Amino acid sequence: xxxxxxxxxxxxxxxxxxxxxxxxxxxxxxxxxxxxxxxxxxxxxxxxxxxxxxxxxxxxxxxxxxxxxxxxxxxxxxxxxxxxxxxxxxxxxxxxxxxxxxxxxxxxxxxxxxxxxxxxxxxxxxxxxxxxxxxxxxxxxxxxxxxxxxxxxxxxxxxxxxxxxxxxxxxxxxxxxxxxxxxxxxxxxxxxxxxxxxxxxxxxxxxxxxxxxxxxxxxxxxxxxxxxxxxxxxxxxxxxxxxxxxxxxxxxxxxxxxxxxxxxxxxxxxxxxxxxxxxxxxxxxxxxxxxxxxxxxxxxxxxxxxxxxxxxxxxxxxxxxxxxxxxxxxxxxxxxxxxxxxxxxxxxxxxxxxxxxxxxxxxxxxxxxxxxxxxxxxxxxxxxxxxxxxxxxxxxxxxxxxxxxxxxxxxxxxxxxxxxxxxxxxxxxxxxxxxxxxxxxxxxxxxxxxxxxxxxxxxxxxxxxxxxxxxxxxxxxxxxxxxxxxxxxxxxxxxxxxxxxxxxxxxxxxxxxxxxxxxxxxxxxxxx
Numbered sequence: 001x002x003x004x005x006x007x008x009x010x011x012x013x014x015x016x017x018x019x020x021x022x023x024x025x026x027x028x029x030x031x032x033x034x035x036x037x038x039x040x041x042x043x044x045x046x047x048x049x050x051x052x053x054x055x056x057x058x059x060x061x062x063x064x065x066x067x068x069x070x071x072x073x074x075x076x077x078x079x080x081x082x083x084x085x086x087x088x089x090x091x092x093x094x095x096x097x098x099x100x101x102x103x104x105x106x107x108x109x110x111x112x113x114x115x116x117x118x119x120x121x122x123x124x125x126x127x128x129x130x131x132x133x134x135x136x137x138x139x140x141x142x143x144x145x146x147x148x149x150x151x152x153x154x155x156x157x158x159x160x161x162x163x164x165x166x167x168x169x170x171x172x173x174x175x176x177x178x179x180x181x182x183x184x185x186x187x188x189x190x191x192x193x194x195x196x197x198x199x200x201x202x203x204x205x206x207x208x209x210x211x212x213x214x215x216x217x218x219x220x221x222x223x224x225x226x227x228x229x230x231x232x233x234x235x236x237x238x239x240x241x242x243x244x245x246x247x248x249x250x251x252x253x254x255x256x257x258x259x260x261x262x263x264x265x266x267x268x269x270x271x272x273x274x275x276x277x278x279x280x281x282x283x284x285x286x287x288x289x290x291x292x293x294x295x296x297x298x299x300x301x302x303x304x305x306x307x308x309x310x311x312x313x314x315x316x317x318x319x320x321x322x323x324x325x326x327x328x329x330x331x332x333x334x335x336x337x338x339x340x341x342x343x344x345x346x347x348x349x350x351x352x353x354x355x356x357x358x359x360x361x362x363x364x365x366x367x368x369x370x371x372x373x374x375x376x377x378x379x380x381x382x383x384x385x386x387x388x389x390x391x392x393x394x395x396x397x398x399x400x401x402x403x404x405x406x407x408x409x410x411x412x413x414x415x416x417x418x419x420x421x422x423x424x425x426x427x428x429x430x431x432x433x434x435x436x437x438x439x440x441x442x443x444x445x446x447x448x449x450x451x452x453x454x455x456x457x458x459x460x461x462x463x464x465x466x467x468x469x470x471x472x473x474x475x476x477x478x479x480x481x482x483x484x485x486x487x488x489x490x491x492x493x494x495x496x497x498x499x500x501x502x503x504x505x506x507x508x509x510x511x512x513x514x515x516x517x518x519x520x521x522x523x524x525x526x527x528x
Contacts, residue, residue, distance in 0.1 A: 001126050002161040003066050004103045006154055007042075007096040008127045011035065012134025017142035017150045024147065027082025036244045037086050041093025042100065043429040044236030048229045049098045050105070050422025051282045054415050055224060057171045058106045061418075065098020066162055073154040101422040106169070108409035108417055113513065114348075116406045121345030124402070131337040135330060228274045228282040235267035239430075243437045247444075287423040292411050295507035296404045297427040299364070302500035303401065304431025306371065308439050309493035310336060310393060314386060317486040321380050321479050332387045336394035343398025350399065356407030357507050363399025364504065368497035370396060375487035380479065400500075407511045435496075442492055443485040450481035
């Protein structure tokens with residue numbers, strides 16, 4: 001949780017310090033790459049770190065990720081101009097990619113199926129607390145200290161995380177006393193009505209040193225697929241750069257956009273060619289051949305896409321249409337990240353009865369209804385109305401995401417769990433990048449239609465920051481245009497939710513659960 005807090009806090013803390021950073025370093029035209037470069041590095045490294053954790057163990061990968069993140073943080077604090085800061089943010093992202101997927105995988109290694117919702121919900125709480133506390137921390141540091149402290153504050157927390165991991169997380173080498181994991185992909189039984197595994201509680205396990213499943217001996221490790229890793233990195237970089245910058249840095253039908261998209265297609269084909277011939281590929285074909293994992297991958301891509309709608313456009317709606325200040329607008333959205341982990345923590349009571357897929361279907365069906373209800377809100381309305389929808393949306397998505405993560409991790413053994421976890425997180429990140437491009441185009445298209453091509457979302461939102469200078473009639477016209485744009489965005493997000501539902505129907509009704517024994521030293525003795 002301490003390691004995860006580094007990645008969780010980063011985006012919300014840094015975003016509030018952007019004005020001070022730009023004022024000191026300059027480079028306003030390139031400041032979006034502070035976030036785009038970081039996101040790109042996280043996304044393209046997720047599958048690589050997942051495979052490396054299956055090959056070399058979770059501990060060295062997590063330590064490497066935290067160390068890289070801290071190195072990037074230190075370098076960011078020494079940045080002398082915008083290009084150097086962007087480069088160092090990419091280093092940070094390379095570390096964050098090693099943190100996010102590996103922590104989720106370790107949670108599944110340490111805790112039996114019955115206890116995983118509790119620890120996963122605690123990890124979700126880290127993101128919720130970060131979403132609430134991050135802007136305040138970043139604003140205080142940028143205002144009363146210096147923006148460089150936004151990055152330096154990571155160092156003490158990272159040092160604590162490194163010490164705890166190095167001291168308390170142990171991985172026995174296979175064949176030297178640690179139990180071998182269950183055969184990868186061998187299902188002992190269909191998903192049970194009650195969860196499998198030891199009944200030792202998560203709280204008791206947290207008090208002991210943690211020993212996770214055995215790591216392969218040096219001589220038994222397959223060769224690392226470095227050509228495949230480079231191909232995945234290159235293909236992801238080209239695709240995400242095209243999606244992040246298209247329509248912003250250059251038009252969609254311009255030479256840069258078409259060149260990057262064409263390069264991405266060629267590199268994806270090259271990646272498939274390399275991976276099909278690799279002895280132990282970074283992106284193995286089984287993540288798409290096994291129905292539960294393939295269905296969850298597709299549904300998580302749709303989740304990543306639809307979550308952009310509330311995350312980006314609810315604050316814009318609250319400020320530009322409802323006339324709220326930045327703090328109040330942030331609160332309208334923040335209720336979603338409060339209800340999400342609460343719902344996730346309670347989801348086990350449902351999926352232990354009806355199964356992973358049925359629980360997730362219920363959650364996404366509710367999310368689709370909430371998103372479809374947003375355009376029905378009155379104009380201009382009151383702040384409590386979108387806040388209530390966000391509260392319901394967070395509860396619905398908590399029922400969707402956590403059961404599928406736990407379900408996928410339960411269908412594989414130790415030697416495949418890192419890859420399986422990384423694949424679903426990778427698909428979600430790709431979906432988010434697609435969502436940012438798609439919804440930006442949808443919103444700007446609606447505004448162009450309503451205003452006769454007189455402005456885009458950024459310029460209209462900036463104009464509405466001082467509505468008195470526009471006059472009542474002009475301000476009202478702009479507000480109605482923004483309201484229509486945000487309504488259309490949420491309508492498209494509801495369609496994405498329907499796509500997620502269809503993708504989940506491809507999964508079997510009951511996930512095949514691997515009955516993997518816990519390591520002898522990992523948990524206290526089971527209760528009688």
